[in-house]
Amino acid sequence: MATFIVLLDYTDLGIRNLKDSPQRADAFNEFAEKMGVSIVGQYWTIGSHDGILIMDAPSEEKAASVLLHLGASGNVRTTTLRAFDWAEAQELIGAG
Helix, strand or coil, X not given: CEEEEEEEEECHHHHHCHHHHHHHHHHHHHHHHHXXXXXXXXXXXXXXCXXXXXXXXXXXXXXXXXXXXXXXXXXXXXXEEEECCHHHHHHHHHHC
């Protein structure tokens, strides 16, 4: 499984419907699970971004598909980072 950290920023539509955010998150989590993507962590934040998702996906394509579905809702924009744990990073660094 590949790990992704996703930074979330509300759109104008998303902030107008802020009270629905927890229900939208639940629906997204169910969709992601059906697609084989695991939501490891989900946080609402203050500061530069409005939220963070940590998710594990079997492939970059699956992650992209789930995040395209999320973006199509019109409530958030995403910035996605591929994350590597210690062992993965050691393998990458050693391969150079």
